[in-house]
Amino acid sequence: MDKIKNFLIKHDLLTAALGCFAVSRIILFGMYALLFKNVSVAGFIDELNRFDANHYHRLAEFSYRAAANDLTGEASWAFFPLYPFTVKFFSKLSGLSYEGAAFLLGAVFLTAACVLGGRYLLEIGADKKAAYLYIAFLNLGLYSFYFSAFYTESMFLLLLTACFYCLEKKKYLLMGLFGVLMSLTRNIGVFFVLLVPVRLLMDHLGDEDRKKEGPAAFFRNCLSDPFLITGTMLIPLGLFSFMHYLYKLTGDAFAFVHIQVAWGRLNGFFLKNLINALKQITGYDAYCAMWAVLGFYLVYMLIFKYRRYHEALFGLIALILPMQSVMDSVPRYMLGSFVFVMAGMRLLSETGRLTRIFICLFILGFELVLINGWFYGAGVLI
Secondary structure: OHHHHHHHHHOHHHHHHHHHHHHHHHHHHHHHHHHHOOOOHHHHHHHHOOOHHHHHHHHHHHOOOOOOOOOOOOOHHHOOOHHHHHHHHHHHHHOOOHHHHHHHHHHHHHHHHHHHHHHHHHHOOOOHHHHHHHHHHHHHOOOHHHHHOOOOHHHHHHHHHHHHHHHHOOOHHHHHHHHHHHHOOOHHHHHHHHHHHHHHHHHHHHOHHHHHHOHHHHHHHHHOOHHHHHHHHHOOHHHHHHHHHHHHHHOOOOHHHHHHHHHOOOOOOHHHHHHHHHHOOOOHHHHHHHHHHHHHHHHHHHHHOOOOHHHHHHHHHHHHHHHOOOOOOHHHHHHOOOHHHHHHHHHHHOOOHHHHHHHHHHHHHHHHHHHHHHHOOOHHHO
């Protein structure tokens, strides 16, 4: 018992992650049992998977097809391959259904992302309180059920967090390896390559001796590090390999972009879309737009309060790219983009105790409302 106790104390972030996950999934299952008057685990897993989860299921089962659906015009090209095929492999290995395999993998990915994210917060100067709040939010906070559904959220969050952590620790080759997988999970992962020079410039300007050497020294130091060059160049390879596959399959390397029109996504200016959504006052677009406003506020704090410019840059990319077409799923994108929850929980940890308790209780209560809506298939929550 002493050995177990010492292990749990030594690995407190892991203990917190496992404990929060267990509590959150008990609550999630309890909500399912209450709403459906059923205590079947299989039924719970089935009801947990909605909307895009069906697309990922079909992709795992039937792989990519050269032609779009004749009725809807939709095609699996819109979805990147690493996550569904990882679920498929684990399903075959374990004998579980695709949804069951996704649930277990989600638990592993989420727990790892919690621990790594907590360590990252400590690495950049936040306190343990912020790390614990970060872990608690990912498990018990808003939209946390996505991490157990057949969605990419859990895998992408883990890979993105790993990239940030490796960049912070200057483990560039490892960063590149995680980056390959990340850009093979979601298209936005490829933009991490833009963060590397920003972070390097931050280090250069923060060092008075290097700063005196001027721009030439900055480029010389960057180009003389083979691990940095290799790791950075690795990041886009996941996306490029998927584009090559799509070109061979459909004749269009950008099929994953062009097929978005089947979901009604037409590009426009993100700020115009945001203002138009806010003008609606009520409805899903206005709801998502308010999340986007919160996201821009967190980016502002990353820039002017914490001076974390590379994190802010990724936040801007994660917000602006989807907002160019529609406001759909902005809260979900923010949840899986690491920087928003990280910045939000760091800010929350610095507030007064009563304020923190009130906000945490509000988040937990709102999550129960979201779970209720999710199980009932409320489209405004996708």
